[in-house]
Amino acid sequence: MPSDLEGPSIEPKRDDELPGAGAAPPSSDMTAVASWLASAGGSGLIRALTLWSSKTTSSPPEKLRPTAYLDGLRGFAAFLVYWHHHELWAHLPPQLLSLESSYGFRNLHYFAALPVIRNFFHGGHFAVATFFVISGYVLSAKPMSLIHAGEQAKLADNLASALFRRWLRLYIPIICTTFIYMTFVHASGIWVDGGIQFRATYFEAVWEWYAEIKNFTFVFNTGKVGWLSYNFHLWSIPVEFKGSLVIYTALLAFSRCSRNARLWCEAGLVFYFLYITDGWFCALFASGMLLNDLEQLAAKDELPSFFTQFRPYKTTIFYAMLAVAMYLGGCPAHSADATELRKNPGWYLLSFLKPQAVFDVKWFFLFWASVLLVASTPHVAWLKRFFETRFCQYLGRISFSLYLVHGPVLWALGDRLYAAVGWPKDSRLANIPQWVNIFPLPMSGPLGLEIAFLAPHVILLPVTFYLAEVVTRAFDEPSVRFPQWLYKTTSARPARLPA
Template sequence: MSHRNGKASTWRHLGLSEPEPSSTGEKPASGRTIHLDGLRGFAALVVYWHHHQLWAHDGDGGQTIFEHAYGYNGQYYFAALPGVRILFSGGHLAVSVFFVLSGYVLAAKPLSLIQRGDFKGLVDNLSSALFRRWLRLYLPVICTTFTYMTILHLFRIRATPETKSTYLEEVWNWYTEFKTFSFVFRGGGDPWFTYNFHAWSIPVEFRGSITIYTVVLAFSRFRATARLCGHLLLIFYFLYIADGWFCALFVAGMLLCELDLAAELDETPAILTKLRPWKKAIFYALFAISLYLGGVPSHSSDLQILRDSPGWHYLALLKPQAVFDYKWFYLFWAATLLVASISQIRLLRAFFERPFNQYLGRVSFAFYLVHGPVLWVLGDRLYAAVGWARVSHATTCPGWIDRFPLPRVGPLGMELSFLVPHFVLLPVTLWLAEVVTRVVDGPSVRVASRLYKRLLAVDF
């Protein structure tokens, strides 16, 4: 992959369009951050695997095993081991990583402009980014959910959600749900969009983006040290004073970006430069900690369950009063330490720079949006056919039940009858992701950019 293509991929498919050039026409270098694209792609694959694991194992109690700690209630499974469990039920950690990466990438261009003292370029960049952000995030959601809704209704497919009696009623239901879902500052109600439950993270992504733009602008005239202190204070506020875990994740990404940019200028804070002799050991330790914390039990928000979980009793004492759902506190540290350590460990950087992970990064947003509909329509039927029973199969796909039963041999999460359907499901999901990337995702970036330029005043 060329540096030019790597740069475009890193920015556009981390949920962003490629940064606008500054007034000098310069753009940020790509080699330093290309691994972030691969990390995002791999995280999207983890989300895919997590959702399929929970869906297929819902009827046999496997869901609770995956999302509880190893040894909870005397249940010991390889898939629940610390570190290993992330590969089976690491979807929540993957979403947390998405937010850290978004904070990093959203802040990179503005921070580089601040370092150069180009405040006019900063205003231009923030104006463009803020205008385009909602369109860039929501146009793909609009297109994919409307298409999914239409296909379900026209072909009378029994899936998630249940179809309405007429297409007009279906469209109206889609519209009333979406208009509420699209208002990111709503104060209550259900966060789910029933035509794609996994899109819950999109409003969170937009709110986090506004947090980044606001903080960048508010801190733009500060000294570098003051900005770093400000980021740390905000993280403390969002974790320990208010329940703003997602804002903390975005700000953590911005903090990591600030530190990386400072290192390029040889302006790393003195307190960190003193640790350089132990750099390698420190980052390997942080990586190990992130893998452990990333496997936080997530089946319930009941803190007593965490206290009763082997290996988590004392860690449960660290949970702040402000955080309602405890898992997001531990996932904040896991995701932040993971992104920080991967950037500094050569073997991990090389892994995420490999072609397959880069490909996943290129289609990651579309992959995230389409994997749910594929699971609910095709996946549900294939699982029913090979013997994975769900109560809903009697009404959604009775003709598929046990059509091609396969033996349920192998460890939990790696059973033969679970793996075989993915020879169909994964290629289909990747193919649809490629189509949506080309037909919807890419054009949505260009539409937002062109609309912004068309609306600019003449003297700009």
């Protein structure tokens, strides 16, 4: 998920490092601002729609930031969300049960359901939990460094800027992409199996979209929220915003605590959200903040003495944490009930660990899986190097846009391709019969890796990546720059003292 940037972060770039379409906008002259938007818009549109970067191919690769592995981890997690959703969309209900259950459930034994292996077929939930831990980590990175330095005035400025920009940074890309998708569906008249109701006029479609968006973007709405008809995968964005508010509030509340008191307060907050109330997503954010605090203390060799006794066993501990994370990350998700989880081989005893407060049992285990994964990754050399590869770094740069566009591509194009190669589904037979079995392919192969499943991705993957790149350039990167410019423009300038 996206995060504000000041200092180390998982965004594509820091606010002042994003590639622009020209000079920075002026700060006050609105005529000049309009002129800048017009000139930048033209070149920006060309840049967004073409695959050529503004940088030359001969330029040397950029030096990786210390937290670059988080970019790669977030990007790879976004790809797992893409893969997970396609697995569930293409396959039939009996196959879905096997994908969302453990190996051996109801005497079904599939390679895709094996422990650890299943994370690569069914890792979308694990990925979302990891998003939230990473967000808590990076949102607190700069403020935490200011707390450590005792820079209270700078901390206040930093949190003010972060709060001002956060809503805009999260929702501008969503507003733009869902509006375009709504317009495309209405103008083309194509059928999409994504919960969209056709309207008689474009105005009616726009009004329905507006009514959903205004409720979806209001964090304190107590009515029907969370599912957006034009992209129901985006349920996690309001959760992201709520978690951000938790982080900013906690940082301010704990800013004057002593080191040990602050760590205890952060740990207590995690315990409260996970064991006292059903606030699993808040616990994920708070744990990211706690991890960042500990990492910064470790970098300065200022950890509490309790941790130093484990230093000789550090490598073993982090490998063990990674192994536990990979096992728990495959928590069966076909039911929210702990009694149903007990029927899954390998999860009977673990199911009794679920706290009373947690409603959906999978999020309790995914909490521990994602926290242990983020905590162990920088200390497992080969894993950190993997997430620092150019491919994972690229996935990290487009990760938010990949999250935004993969659903519309799946519903508009994927459904037709899956129908064409022979995947049966009643809705396809009823609404797009002309696409059914145009080019039937064998259903042979392991579950989740069938020829008929993999073949459509020869088209789907490039199309999805291309649109993710377009959205990154057109909406994602500007949604970082524009709020920063707006904050600077609206901020009061210090009064000048008389000469």
